[in-house]
Amino acid sequence: MENKLIINQIIPFSNVDGSGNRCAIFLQGCNISCIYCHNPETINYCNDCGNCVNACKYDAIHLVKSRIQYDKKLCTSCNACISICPYNSSPKAILYNVAELTELIKQYKPFIRGITISGGEPTLQKHLIIDLFNRIKPLGLTCTIDTNGFFDINEMEDLINITDKFLFDVKTVDDSFKLCGVANLSSLATLEYLLKKNKIEEVRTVVLNSYMDGKKTVEKVAQLLLNHLEVTYKIIKVHTLGLSKQRQNKINDFIPSDEEILELVQIAKDLGLKKVEYVL
Amino acid sequence: MKSTIQDIIQVAESKSLTYQQKLFNMANVAERLIDPRELLGYSDEEMQYLDNSMICDLNEGYALYRPRYIVPDYKVFIENGCRFLNIDPPQSLDELLDGLLILYRHVPSITSFPVYIGDLDKLINPFIQGENKAYIKIKRFLNHIDKTIVDSFCHANIGPEKTLAGELILKAIIELENPTPNITFKYNKNVVEQEFLLKSIDACLRVAKPSFSNDVLYNNDVGEHAIVSCYNALPLGGGAYTLPRLRLGTIARATSSIHELLSDLLPHVSRAMLSMMDKRVSYIVEKSNFFETSFLAEEGFIKKENFTAMFGIVGLADAVNHLLKLEGIHENFGTSKRGDEIGHQILIKLESIVKNYQGVYVERTNNHYLLHGQVGASLHDEDNYNTPAHRIPVGDEPILPTHLIQAGQFHKYFPSGTGDLFAFDQTYLNHLDAVADIIKGAFDIQFRYISTYLQNSDLIRVTGYLVKRSEVAKVESEDVVLRDTDIFAHGTNKNAHLFNRKTRKDGE
Ligand code: SF4
Ligand code: SF4
Numbered sequence: 057m058e059n060k061l062i063i064n065q066i067i068p069f070s071n072v073d074g075s076g077n078r079c080a081i082f083l084q085g086c087n088i089s090c091i092y093c094h095n096p097e098t099i100n101y102c103n104d105c106g107n108c109v110n111a112c113k114y115d116a117i118h119l120v121k122s123r124i125q126y127d128k129k130l131c132t133s134c135n136a137c138i139s140i141c142p143y144n145s146s147p148k149a150i151l152y153n154v155a156e157l158t159e160l161i162k163q164y165k166p167f168i169r170g171i172t173i174s175g176g177e178p179t180l181q182k183h184l185i186i187d188l189f190n191r192i193k194p195l196g197l198t199c200t201i202d203t204n205g206f207f208d209i210n211e212m213e214d215l216i217n218i219t220d221k222f223l224f225d226v227k228t229v230d231d232s233f234k235l236c237g238v239a240n241l242s243s244l245a246t247l248e249y250l251l252k253k254n255k256i257e258e259v260r261t262v263v264l265n266s267y268m269d270g271k272k273t274v275e276k277v278a279q280l281l282l283n284h285l286e287v288t289y290k291i292i293k294v295h296t297l298g299l300s301k302q303r304q305n306k307i308n309d310f311i312p313s314d315e316e317i318l319e320l321v322q323i324a325k326d327l328g329l330k331k332v333e334y335v336l
Numbered sequence: 337m338k339s340t341i342q343d344i345i346q347v348a349e350s351k352s353l354t355y356q357q358k359l360f361n362m363a364n365v366a367e368r369l370i371d372p373r374e375l376l377g378y379s380d381e382e383m384q385y386l387d388n389s390m391i392c393d394l395n396e397g398y399a400l401y402r403p404r405y406i407v408p409d410y411k412v413f414i415e416n417g418c419r420f421l422n423i424d425p426p427q428s429l430d431e432l433l434d435g436l437l438i439l440y441r442h443v444p445s446i447t448s449f450p451v452y453i454g455d456l457d458k459l460i461n462p463f464i465q466g467e468n469k470a471y472i473k474i475k476r477f478l479n480h481i482d483k484t485i486v487d488s489f490c491h492a493n494i495g496p497e498k499t500l501a502g503e504l505i506l507k508a509i510i511e512l513e514n515p516t517p518n519i520t521f522k523y524n525k526n527v528v529e530q531e532f533l534l535k536s537i538d539a540c541l542r543v544a545k546p547s548f549s550n551d552v553l554y555n556n557d558v559g560e561h562a563i564v565s566c567y568n569a570l571p572l573g574g575g576a577y578t579l580p581r582l583r584l585g586t587i588a589r590a591t592s593s594i595h596e597l598l599s600d601l602l603p604h605v606s607r608a609m610l611s612m613m614d615k616r617v618s619y620i621v622e623k624s625n626f627f628e629t630s631f632l633a634e635e636g637f638i639k640k641e642n643f644t645a646m647f648g649i650v651g652l653a654d655a656v657n658h659l660l661k662l663e664g665i666h667e668n669f670g671t672s673k674r675g676d677e678i679g680h681q682i683l684i685k686l687e688s689i690v691k692n693y694q695g696v697y698v699e700r701t702n703n704h705y706l707l708h709g710q711v712g713a714s715l716h717d718e719d720n721y722n723t724p725a726h727r728i729p730v731g732d733e734p735i736l737p738t739h740l741i742q743a744g745q746f747h748k749y750f751p752s753g754t755g756d757l758f759a760f761d762q763t764y765l766n767h768l769d770a771v772a773d774i775i776k777g778a779f780d781i782q783f784r785y786i787s788t789y790l791q792n793s794d795l796i797r798v799t800g801y802l803v804k805r806s807e808v809a810k811v812e813s814e815d816v817v818l819r820d821t822d823i824f825a826h827g828t829n830k831n832a833h834l835f836n837r838k839t840r841k842d843g844e
Binding site (some may be wrong): 068069071072075076077078163164166167168169 | 735736737740741763764766767769770771772773774776777778780781
């Protein structure tokens, strides 16, 4: 497993993961667990407990020698396995070594501008990503990483250098425990560092009341972006579509109104930002 | 196909044709009353392939009196005006647009409506004085075309260079949402300006036009040309005499092995069609007095030396699927490696037959007829079993990247045109640059022509031309509709489930 990327899903053509048409690769594994996570099945690695085997009505999952085996051909994408998994994982993750993945991307090369590694949290598999980027960049494709920013820049120097751009989530500027399930995380210093290195394409904040302070977050981010007006700041209203009932119940009372989002957008603009986008 | 006296009565009494459609249909029935054996000298073998549907002559008729497609060089009008119509060279935008509308009434074609109305941006641009006024005129001009040239095969070209006229045309077609004229953006990645390209893509997603042609490739293959009718690339100042087509699905189903198809039946049927083409072209040139009576020829809008003729095919997918079955392979054309191989074998054979044949009166294209991926039409039961050109049957398409690569490999065989169309969902409206990447990629792998549209837009492209869904729905209840291509589209839609063509959502 060590030398293989654990991939939850590959989207050959994506228009929403960085500039132009891109191949988006979603890795398995995350270092946090946000209250509004829309892909909780990407959080953990499968521990082969076997709970999902019987949940699959299409015989696409088996336990072979105590390891999960998944047959893509039989799968109907009903997602029953994901709903039942008690560990926020998926039996459908596929292991790729870097050479295999490179070959796959080469097929799409004429039509894409680059690749975007998303997750999960991609920086958790940094060695393999560096290897992948080393093979992809000579093809003339750009390499983008979508990150939550919760990493130590000293450990990521090599990865940062080879990555063209980051799409950077600023989750919260207060203590991270309530929103992200892990305490004492902060990403602002990392963001500032990457901005200085001209490595940021877009910053995003998902706004959810009570679990984080939207206004304070937007203000802090805006201050950092003032010296980098070419960077887009996207302010996104949390949405509950596709969330489990449990998660919905936790956040239903704290969904900001459209007006609140528009106010935040105004705040960012009043502070001097030029490229502010929002999603209601 | 030959017509009968009964057809005349059927046209006269039709509940769904307008007066004008009846008039043109009457003429067409008359052209087909004559026995082609007598007038054109068709052999019994040739007749047999028409009768068993292996060859379809698209009801072009036998008493031929004009080329199928005419591609006038409208620059002649700007320089000289028109002696025959007694019009001076235009001095203002009004005179230009007025003059063009008059000329269009006099450009013949198989449908009697012009299939090419000019590189409009280049014609109009020098006459623009004041953007706002020009815009109103251009929009009115385009609307006039839609209401008088009631045939979506009518085609205008723009690009590749950015012009103000080009931008105003794009703006107008979005506001008008009319099916006619069809528009092609000639794409050349070395010339195109991104901003102009993105505006074209925006229009194309909103109102299903323009489509995009590979200008570099077509300049190589056809020289100075225009994109006309569906997506046919034809010599400028000329056109194409005729377009019969092989129904490859029908032909293949009559054989029991790929060997039999490639070495026996396909060559036989192909030669019969080539010989029919000779006879048809000769009749137009030698007997019909078309060039002797046309002021377009007399005044240099067209030249006999600039005409070619098109050798069309449909049903590659159906032919391949039959052969896969014979080989015991449970795969479908579109997602089968062996299927692609068989597809190439068939087209390589056809290419060599057509390239090694000396056509008549086609010196413009090195004395050869040109292979053409025909978009399909619904004239016979057999058209239910012959998918357009080399397209993948609706429902069998793989995911978008795979589909593009599969389709692209077959474009090279068709110098006089072929094209593929892809539906995108609404998200692409906010990411036009992503569509631009896909179009550029398609041309990099030697696509000739690509059309895109939003699956939920009111206007939808059915094979090579445009119609309104709501109007197609009306045909179901036999309401009278304005355009003959709507009726055509209705047929094609029913046969090929085109409105269910796969939408490309992000992630597919
Ligand atoms: S998503 Fe696929 S693997 Fe999972 S339960 Fe459904 S069919 Fe089985
Ligand atoms: S996917 Fe989840 S339920 Fe299935 S074996 Fe892995 S951990 Fe268990």
